[in-house]
Amino acid sequence: MSDHHVIPVRVYLTIISILMVLTVVTVWVAFLDFGFLNTVIAVGIACIKALLVVMYFMHLKYSARVLWLYAGAGAVFFVIMMALMLSDYRSREWFPAPAAWEVTTTAPATSAPH
Amino acid sequence: MSSHSNAHVAHHFENAEQQRQSAQLGMWIFLVTEVMFFGGLFAAYTIYRSLYPEAWVVGSHLLSIKLGGFNTAVLLASSLTMAMAVHAAQTDKQKASANWIILTMLLGFVFLGVKVVEYAGKIDHHLVPGPHFFVDPMAELAKLEAAGIQVGQHLRHAFEGANPNHIQLFYSLYFAMTGMHAVHMIIGAGIMLWLLVNTRKGVYSSQYFNPVEVSGLYWHFVDIVWIFLFPMLYLIGRH
The missing domain is CATH 1.20.5 (Single alpha-helices involved in coiled-coils or other helix-helix interfaces)
Structure with a gap:
């Protein structure tokens, strides 16, 4: 059992950087016309962001x-x-x-x- | 398994690690109920959007991407500071942990402050559902064109075809979803205050930081709800 697994700070900094970049990307693609795929892309990016938060900020990967x-x-x-x-x-x-x-x-x- | 006796381990637990995992599991079970709670709102949103797509396009155009985007960044940053608070508590840096908790709470208040500004704007523009709700899609379209925004064929059709009553439905869901999210933020700020007091009292250490950790799980969950609310309310149908 991983007793007191402490995630290095640099992992948190990497994750927050990816999250911020994905936020900019999701705003940017919202203005491009992909038809019905716009919704798929928006929800897809949100799912990736949610997964990153769950896995790293919420430690699920190490739980x-x-x-x-x-x-x-x-x-x-x-x-x-x-x-x-x-x-x-x-x-x-x-x-x-x-x-x-x-x-x-x-x-x-x-x-x-x- | 830790061999030393630990004053923080309740009598019904084998050891500190078992107690910690039980606390985590309890919070995750609560979060699953929260998924279903917000899930109901998301389901209502999805069904009415599929029935009245034009109204959703118009409703989303009347929200500010600048304010919503800024709030998204603020909330993501608060998740980082929350993770840092847990990290500091785990590594016996309780002073740093208290500071990260304060920062998390402040970012939460910034989010709520921006939300107040947004709600005030909606009240001013008669976009609160009820007897005073009023929206003229064609006038809004003219405003977009006056602002120099490229209005494509698709967008024009949406504004021409949108029923104001359906836009009111969009705003009912907007206030229900962001309102319930804001209630969770206010509760979260209260939890931060409680954590701060206990951290200052020296309750937590690398041997016992369960409340900091599970409060963090709650805070991150509220962040995730906003991660979905932002594109669904502010960005849908912008093209």
Whole structure:
């Protein structure tokens, strides 16, 4: 067990430099047009920054493996929540609701699924 | 395993290292609940952005990248000073640790101060959701053009198609997300004060610095939330 693992200060200075550079990069690329990839790039850079903070500032890289399990669980459950909610909202207009559900609306759904 | 008896080890722990790992695990479990807490807000943001992309573009254009970017740098710097506070506590430099804690707290206050300036601007411009909310996308577009900003076809379409009610929704989420983040910052500043008092009292040493370390985990987590909030609120749809 790594008893009292002390991370050298130069590692912290390297990490903060990378974080600052990535902040400048994320602002810069936001003004370039990559279509839908702009969002992917912005979230991707944010994920890299978050990973650097977690691994080095939060010492996860040097921590007991059980902590990796918990940190990973946080990420996995967040992804599950997003995937289920988005698949619900994004698929709602794919099929018309059954006529019996249309209680409050005046016109029944007539359009075929597209 | 340390052989010397340690006054800081509670009776139900085998040794200092086990106690330290338990403290870390406890904080990480709390942080996982925090991920789900902020995750709900991020999910709401993502769903409404996918439904009303134009409104999100307009809403993001009314935020200041200069202030948001400055705050990002301030918060990242505060994470460094927090890491240095833990480092100093680990290496028995308690005086230095106290100074790093003060610096972390001050950077936290700088962040909150800038946030106050931003919120005041939003109040002045009637961008607080509620009966006084008002936004005219076309007038905002004219302002951008008057400022000499290149307005592309994509951007023009967004401003023309945005529904003011949906922009109000963007600002509801903006205030909910940055507001909850600011509450976490205020709690963090309180924790720093507590750490400072205990450090000055000489409670911590290289043998016992768990509170400094787990408070650091909390502070870094709050930093990570902002790392995601900044691009999602300020930078989305700038091109």
